Amino acid sequence: MTEYLLLVVYAVLVNNILLAQFLGNCPFLGTSQKMSTATGMAMAVIFVLTFAGVITWAVQWYVLVPLELEYLQTIAFILVIAALVQLVEIVLQKTAPALYSALGIFLPLITTNCAVLGVAIINIKEDYDFANTVVFSFASAVGFGLALVLFAGLRERFALSRMPRALQGTVSGLITAGLMALAFQGFMKLGG
Amino acid sequence: MKTLTQEFTKGLWEQIPPFRLVLGLCPTLAVTKSLEGGWGMGLATTFVLVCSNLFISALRNVIPPKVRIATFIVIIATFVVITELVMKAYTPMLSETLGVFIPLIVVNCIILGRAEAFASKNGIGRSLLDGFGIGFGFTLALAVLGALRELLGTGKLTMFAQANLDLTIIPLGEGREFLFKFMVDPPGAFVCLGAMLLLMNLISERSARSKAA
Numbered sequence: 001m002t003e004y005l006l007l008v009v010y011a012v013l014v015n016n017i018l019l020a021q022f023l024g025n026c027p028f029l030g031t032s033q034k035m036s037t038a039t040g041m042a043m044a045v046i047f048v049l050t051f052a053g054v055i056t057w058a059v060q061w062y063v064l065v066p067l068e069l070e071y072l073q074t075i076a077f078i079l080v081i082a083a084l085v086q087l088v089e090i091v092l093q094k095t096a097p098a099l100y101s102a103l104g105i106f107l108p109l110i111t112t113n114c115a116v117l118g119v120a121i122i123n124i125k126e127d128y129d130f131a132n133t134v135v136f137s138f139a140s141a142v143g144f145g146l147a148l149v150l151f152a153g154l155r156e157r158f159a160l161s162r163m164p165r166a167l168q169g170t171v172s173g174l175i176t177a178g179l180m181a182l183a184f185q186g187f188m189k190l191g192g
Numbered sequence: 193m194k195t196l197t198q199e200f201t202k203g204l205w206e207q208i209p210p211f212r213l214v215l216g217l218c219p220t221l222a223v224t225k226s227l228e229g230g231w232g233m234g235l236a237t238t239f240v241l242v243c244s245n246l247f248i249s250a251l252r253n254v255i256p257p258k259v260r261i262a263t264f265i266v267i268i269a270t271f272v273v274i275t276e277l278v279m280k281a282y283t284p285m286l287s288e289t290l291g292v293f294i295p296l297i298v299v300n301c302i303i304l305g306r307a308e309a310f311a312s313k314n315g316i317g318r319s320l321l322d323g324f325g326i327g328f329g330f331t332l333a334l335a336v337l338g339a340l341r342e343l344l345g346t347g348k349l350t351m352f353a354q355a356n357l358d359l360t361i362i363p364l365g366e367g368r369e370f371l372f373k374f375m376v377d378p379p380g381a382f383v384c385l386g387a388m389l390l391l392m393n394l395i396s397e398r399s400a401r402s403k404a405a
Contacts, residue, residue, distance in 0.1 A: 020378050022222035026215065026301055071277060074295040075269040082262060111265075114218050114299040121292050166393035170214050171386050178382030185379060 004135045011139035014188055017115055018147040019181040024115030028148055029173050031106070033159075038152030042145030044106040046138070048088060049116050052081050053137025056120035057130065077120050082111045115144055151180060199318050203325025208333055209302050210385075211392050216302040219293050220334060221381040228350040230338025232286045234331025236279065236294060240271045241303050241330075242323035248311040249319035255312075264307045265298070272297045285354040302330065333388075341384055345375030 017023050024045070031041040056077050064070050089107045092100040110116060119140050123133045154176055163172060194202070206212065210220045219237070223229035247267050248255075255263045276294050279287040287294060297303070306326055311319040342349055343361055350358045374380045 022218050022378070022381070023296075025217040025221060029214065029217065071273065074273050074276065074298055075266070078265055078269050078298050082265060112299045112301055112304060114296045117299050118218075118292055118296055121295055125292065166390055166397055171390045171393065174382050174386030174389065178379045178386065181379035181382055185377065 007135050008139040012143040016143045016184050017140045019184045023118035024113050032152040032155050035152050038148050041106045042148050044103040045144050046141040048110050049141035050138045052116050053133055057133045060124050085111050199321040200325040203329035208329040211389050216300045223290055223293055224338040225376050226342045226350045227339040229289050230334035234334040236275050238327025240297050241327045243271045244268045245311040245319040245323035248307045249316045252312050268303055269298050341375045344372050
């Protein structure tokens with residue numbers, strides 16, 4: 001149990017996927033202007049990333065390795081993720097229309113979110129077993145959500161403040177993200 | 193209609209990624225700890241971008257519009273796998289430095305973005321020039337960012353670790369550590385990219401003002 005708890009702390013705080021590993025930064029800067037969009041994106045990522053982590057793990061160990069096709073990992077994974085996103089979209093639309101209308105517009109964007117493919121590849125690289133894969137994928141996605149929502153909260157404040165034109169938009173966003181990354185770096189001591 | 197030269201040079205300033213087109217931020221932030229990581233990533237991306245632009249442009253009348261995104265991704269992924277295997281074989285150290293970000297070229301939005309916005313609508317010649325232009329712009333941006341961070345963070349410049357080509361620009365005394373380590377740490381990446389973008393904004397603002405005057 002402790003092992004999983006440590007993995008969660010490691011993935012959410014110490015080695016945050018956005019601020020320390022730089023995966024998924026396009027949606028991080030792109031969907032953080034408003035709190036509501038940020039929450040929607042965070043939810044959609046948590047949902048898809050956990051699923052994608054599990055399925056790509058199964059594809060790697062039950063399809064690619066037995067057939068000795070490991071070199072096709074990149075192609076196989078991206079196709080699986082693209083198909084999965086489509087499937088999730090269709091299933092949600094039919095079974096949970098309320099959830100679909102909340103997450104709908106974010107789902108197609110997730111195919112090109114490198115956090116999803118990145119975590120899938122890290123799971124294989126680190127040789128995680130099934131339980132570790134589930135925990136790590138979920139915790140990484142939660143870390144993504146946490147950083148995104150905190151960041152959106154900060155940026156909403158910016159909309160009201162006056163700043164030089166050259167600093168507006170992406171520039172102030174990047175510098176804020178840098179300061180946030182600095183704060184998260186403080187958690188490194190937790191990992192020893 | 194742009195001239196062919198303009199098609200190439202627009203990638204170097206007017207639309208230079210990741211500054212003007214704020215796309216492809218993940219590799220930009222992650223691999224620019226050193227000059228080598230910067231140009232290595234830039235060239236790998238350029239190769240994939242040029243090849244995928246070429247193929248997508250050549251096949252643009254054959255690909256059914258409804259499944260075009262999926263088709264683009266398969267084409268891009270093919271070239272990424274080629275790059276991945278070639279780099280693993282011939283430049284193992286560079287491939288180690290870039291790590292997970294080589295397979296992640298697949299989801300670099302610059303490439304899919306150019307495929308969708310340019311290559312699927314234009315002829316082969318123009319698409320090739322567009323690919324080279326945007327690719328070199330990206331390489332240039334990454335190399336400058338990488339050089340800046342490495343120089344300020346460690347005092348060295350790594351050209352190509354495999355051939356032992358590094359320069360010590362700011363020499364350090366025996367057993368002393370460089371103090372501005374912030375630059376090579378993750379927060380430095382965000383701040384440094386932000387500062388570069390700010391500088392570009394200021395330059396274009398000034399040139400726009402002098403044009404208006």
